[in-house]
Amino acid sequence: MQKKRILTGDRPTGPLHLGHYVGSLANRVKLQTEYDEFIIIADIQALTTNFDHPERLKEDVFNVCLDYLGVGIDPNLATIFIQSQVPEIAELTIFYSMFVPVSILRYNPTIKSEAKQYGYDAKGMTYGFLGYPVSQAADITFCRANLVPVGADQVPHIELTRKIVRRFNELYAPVLVEPEALVGSIPRLVGLDGNAKMSKSLGNCIYLSDSPEVVAKRVNTAVTDPARIHANDPGHPEVCNVFTYQKAFNVKFIPELEKNCRAGTIGCVPCKKTLVAAINELLDPIRERRKKYETDPDSVTQILLQGTKRAHEEAKKTMALVRDAMKINYYK
Amino acid sequence: MQKKRILTGDRPTGPLHLGHYVGSLANRVKLQTEYDEFIIIADIQALTTNFDHPERLKEDVFNVCLDYLGVGIDPNLATIFIQSQVPEIAELTIFYSMFVPVSILRYNPTIKSEAKQYGYDAKGMTYGFLGYPVSQAADITFCRANLVPVGADQVPHIELTRKIVRRFNELYAPVLVEPEALVGSIPRLVGLDGNAKMSKSLGNCIYLSDSPEVVAKRVNTAVTDPARIHANDPGHPEVCNVFTYQKAFNVKFIPELEKNCRAGTIGCVPCKKTLVAAINELLDPIRERRKKYETDPDSVTQILLQGTKRAHEEAKKTMALVRDAMKINYYK
Numbered sequence: 001m002q003k004k005r006i007l008t009g010d011r012p013t014g015p016l017h018l019g020h021y022v023g024s025l026a027n028r029v030k031l032q033t034e035y036d037e038f039i040i041i042a043d044i045q046a047l048t049t050n051f052d053h054p055e056r057l058k059e060d061v062f063n064v065c066l067d068y069l070g071v072g073i074d075p076n077l078a079t080i081f082i083q084s085q086v087p088e089i090a091e092l093t094i095f096y097s098m099f100v101p102v103s104i105l106r107y108n109p110t111i112k113s114e115a116k117q118y119g120y121d122a123k124g125m126t127y128g129f130l131g132y133p134v135s136q137a138a139d140i141t142f143c144r145a146n147l148v149p150v151g152a153d154q155v156p157h158i159e160l161t162r163k164i165v166r167r168f169n170e171l172y173a174p175v176l177v178e179p180e181a182l183v184g185s186i187p188r189l190v191g192l193d194g195n196a197k198m199s200k201s202l203g204n205c206i207y208l209s210d211s212p213e214v215v216a217k218r219v220n221t222a223v224t225d226p227a228r229i230h231a232n233d234p235g236h237p238e239v240c241n242v243f244t245y246q247k248a249f250n251v252k253f254i255p256e257l258e259k260n261c262r263a264g265t266i267g268c269v270p271c272k273k274t275l276v277a278a279i280n281e282l283l284d285p286i287r288e289r290r291k292k293y294e295t296d297p298d299s300v301t302q303i304l305l306q307g308t309k310r311a312h313e314e315a316k317k318t319m320a321l322v323r324d325a326m327k328i329n330y331y332k
Numbered sequence: 333m334q335k336k337r338i339l340t341g342d343r344p345t346g347p348l349h350l351g352h353y354v355g356s357l358a359n360r361v362k363l364q365t366e367y368d369e370f371i372i373i374a375d376i377q378a379l380t381t382n383f384d385h386p387e388r389l390k391e392d393v394f395n396v397c398l399d400y401l402g403v404g405i406d407p408n409l410a411t412i413f414i415q416s417q418v419p420e421i422a423e424l425t426i427f428y429s430m431f432v433p434v435s436i437l438r439y440n441p442t443i444k445s446e447a448k449q450y451g452y453d454a455k456g457m458t459y460g461f462l463g464y465p466v467s468q469a470a471d472i473t474f475c476r477a478n479l480v481p482v483g484a485d486q487v488p489h490i491e492l493t494r495k496i497v498r499r500f501n502e503l504y505a506p507v508l509v510e511p512e513a514l515v516g517s518i519p520r521l522v523g524l525d526g527n528a529k530m531s532k533s534l535g536n537c538i539y540l541s542d543s544p545e546v547v548a549k550r551v552n553t554a555v556t557d558p559a560r561i562h563a564n565d566p567g568h569p570e571v572c573n574v575f576t577y578q579k580a581f582n583v584k585f586i587p588e589l590e591k592n593c594r595a596g597t598i599g600c601v602p603c604k605k606t607l608v609a610a611i612n613e614l615l616d617p618i619r620e621r622r623k624k625y626e627t628d629p630d631s632v633t634q635i636l637l638q639g640t641k642r643a644h645e646e647a648k649k650t651m652a653l654v655r656d657a658m659k660i661n662y663y664k
Contacts, residue, residue, distance in 0.1 A: 097460035
């Protein structure tokens with residue numbers, strides 16, 4: 001039986017961090033054996049917020065791929081590809097835009113909150129930003145993906161893709177695959193500073209490409225229980241940022257750490273040391289794989305080219321179906 | 333010296349009529365020798381208002397081409413091509429959409445009035461319709477056109493294209509050609525019913541493909557001076573619809589017709605007969621050329637394929653420049 005196809009990916013806007021690992025990369029490594037996994041490096045979507053800095057994209061695309069390979073994405077199992085090199089995605093976006101009402105986009109809660117996050121008011125929002133869920137529908141459907149792994153907050157986007165697919169199939173012919181959201185608990189890693197999210201712009205991240213020394217330095221900056229002044233004050237793990245990290249990366253020591261923290265028999269400094277060790281233990285094999293590819297950049301380029309080639313072939317198949325359905329395959 | 337390039341064209345939404353001839357086709361025939369003329373059959377743009385009837389497009393595309401050849405567009409001089417077969421236009425539309433603010437589109441007076449014309453309220457307008465000036469900018473720039481012949485009412489659209497080009501060139505690199513509007517007096521032919529415009533939906537047109545008998549029948553339905561009850565009542569050419577047509581198609585008889593009409597020495601029926609004769613005199617060579625191509629449909633297909641091939645080659649050249657400028661030509 002043919003494997004079901006998954007579409008997942010990232011906007012290449014900088015190196016990936018532990019938040020990405022916990023939230024999606026670890027899951028992708030697991031899913032790649034069971035599914036036919038397509039991983040999009042969405043460089044065109046990155047332009048929705050970075051159109052004035054496309055010169056960074058080449059490096060960012062390369063580094064995101066390096067991060068993927070580092071965490072254990074296997075290019076023999078998964079298809080890593082670059083959005084901008086698959087023109088059919090742009091064509092599908094245009095086709096879909098003909099029947100998506102502006103109102104659905106304007107009142108979409110996710111667009112609204114993301115617009116706010118990027119500081120766009122109604123006046124500053126670009127046409128491309130307003131339409132990114134349409135372009136996302138093209139990203140998902142061009143390869144006829146069956147499943148899209150998402151967190152609960154992304155379900156409305158997948159719902160819009162499903163609506164677009166149903167509308168297309170009803171208007172023209174049932175050739176598009178209606179994807180399902182593969183909703184998992186997407187654990188979200190708080191920032192080192194206690195902020196709700198790791199985010200490059202807040203400078204509260206640990207990157208997958210950070211050295212052991214940088215990890216140690218970064219963990220040392222993490223905020224802990226603010227009520228704990230002296231090392232032997234009893235701690236409150238439930239309000240401690242570092243404890244959240246321990247739960248994510250050091251689960252086997254949790255009972256002991258919690259007990260000692262509450263008793264005031266372990267200070268924040270040694271507690272952080274155990275965390276640094278645990279994170280570095282996780283990152284060491286990632287670093288090793290990353291290094292192997294980093295010293296052979298041509299192999300990474302080849303992986304990107306091969307994946308993009310396969311994605312492009314799938315796109316051409318879908319486009320032929322779409323043009324047949326729309327009867328705009330005039331002279332094939 | 334290289335000829336300047338012109339971009340012009342139509343949405344294929346039905347057969348072309350005398351209004352198109354007077355307003356643009358006659359001018360295109362004149363311009364094709366002096367300029368390198370690209371004529372776009374904008375089938376994707378036709379979807380902005382006809383996305384639920386794409387099955388008509390193939391025939392409409394063919395017939396519009398037949399109309400072009402009929403009026404005397406010479407495929408050895410002009411490049412007639414089909415928008416949907418040039419995917420770079422979709423890609424450029426996506427690139428431009430990243431830096432065009434929604435507000436510029438929403439408050440564009442032409443979009444507003446056209447939305448009203450098509451019966452779109454704010455709720456029903458589609459994302460594609462809202463963005464058609466962006467897609468139009470892609471239509472014009474993909475072939476690096478220098479000039480776009482337009483009526484005064486279309487100047488704001490060209491102004492937006494010029495803005496997009498300047499913004500692109502300033503953001504990335506000066507590779508796009510900033511087009512100029514070639515503003516002519518675009519004579520507008522009133523409808524046979526006295527309506528401001530010939531329009532298929534109003535049923536007040538004479539089509540270039542109408543037979544002499546149909547032309548006679550259509551002209552007979554035309555409204556004239558409503559104050560004229562009897563054939564020998566003095567007429568008022570200045571309020572007569574048919575007189576407007578006489579001015580467009582029968583200019584050499586105008587002094588005589590006007591004198592006789594005012595004197596009541598020519599009735600509306602014989603006056604209309606002279607108009608029918610004049611229109612048929614204009615249409616006869618058009619019919620003849622049209623018929624020649626109609627009986628050899630393969631030659632029309634070849635003209636469309638050749639033109640589209642040339643347009644596609646120009647599109648690829650522009651896309652290479654654009655990708656270089658945006659630095660998203662990662663692995664060329």
